[in-house]
Amino acid sequence: MSPEPWHGRLPSAFMAPGGSSFADFLALLEGPRPASPHMPAEALSDVPHATTIVAFTFAGGMVMAGDRRATMGNIIAQRDIEKVFPADEHSVVGIAGAAGIAVELVRLFQVELEHYEKIEGVPLSLDGKANRLAALLRGNLGFAMQGLAVVPVFGGYDLAEGKGRLFSYDVTGGRYEEREHHAVGSGSMFARGSLKKLYRAGMNEADALSTAIEVLYDAADDDSATGGPDLTRRIFPVIAVVDSDGVRVIAESAVEGVVQTVVNARMSQPDGPVAPLPGGGAS
């Protein structure tokens, strides 16, 4: 639609009382969505897909990290795509799946949260934000059924409970709270396996950052669609930390330092840190 199909006075939808959802307001203006166009199966591999995101809690809150690769079938579509975004001042969202739809979904979600905060004068609760994302995701069900699925992971610092929390989703808009850690995307199987062995409840921020890099390294090691740290082009994973002070996207120079340490350690131990055996035997 053209964004402003009116002249002069604002239409009545703008002045209608109640309604603090931007997405609902947009639907009211645009009318029912057209049915999603049919997409032949062979065309699906021509659509860029975003790959691996990991998220877990640590002592001060939660951390989310994503690799930088987008793929179209066996082609690398982009080397430096960003898939982890601040959703508002105390939450972050990461996306895997059809990149174009996913980035648009994140944009709508960001406006949705800010819109609510401005209309109501207070931000949504963390559960409220997680539920809104589920509702927006459900709006994409038509595309998802054709293979253009988007799978987000959402997390933030819950100011009411004083801790970091995270939520996973399925393509139908199902919302599930994760207790400690989660990963989505093509490399998520390897990421989850790695995360299970490396995760420690209550670890500090420095350990959380190096764990995030280790896990993404392991995912890239075994999944061709996940990009490892690109030392020659200096393209590193995006890491966002959320604590009681809000969201911080870690500066590239700081990430580079962590990446260097991890890569140096892998020079002598290519498979990364070794988990201790139950009997304490040597590896």
Next chain:
Amino acid sequence: MTVPFYVSPEQIIKDKADYARKGIARGRSVVVLQFDGGILFVAENPSRALHKVSEIYDRIAFAAVGKYNEFENLRVAGVRLADLRGYSYDRRDVTGRSLANAYAQTLGAIFTETAKPYEVEIVVAEVGSTVDDDQLYRLTFDGSVADERGFVAMGGQADDIAAVLADGWRPGLGLEDGLVLAVRALGAGSGTAPSAGQLEVAVLDRSRPRRTFRRIGSDRLAELLGQPDPGPEPPGVPESPDSGA
């Protein structure tokens, strides 16, 4: 068949304007002024929840006097319009000028087309990257727009307040001096200077990235005004920021 009385269009417009002016004059006042670090909003408003000053977008804020339900309606419409534009185009494409235009059209249409005009006066302020880029639009109940410089006073005793501001305001005023001046001006309007607990204060802070709107809480306010913190307001008759308070 009865013949309707003839009332001249001039008389209808005059009656509506008088009605709106009287409604606005009953309410408490708001001062908006430019200071060196941005734009300052000071409202006489004992309510902590029903705001007269609000954020619209990254660099745009809204201040109003008059009937609460009517200016709240306009505020919500403004947030919807700004968010829609920012989402359809880009965040940088949301301007105070386009918002002021939409408000002017809407207020003008309400004034001419409906029997009861809105009893409101509003300011749309946009903080620029320098003082010269700041914009202050004052909109009245009939849809008139004025592009103001320096300061705006609205509400019951706007003329008395504006006289104090005209005397004391100068370019490059600091936040603290601007705040003291605004409170002194509001005092000249109502007879006694309002205490920190009776004020709603916010700024558009030029130096902030992205969302520049910040409310100034009562602790910080008392500190800036050099008054001891009055503590929570004693419970009493709930006051609304509506006119007639």
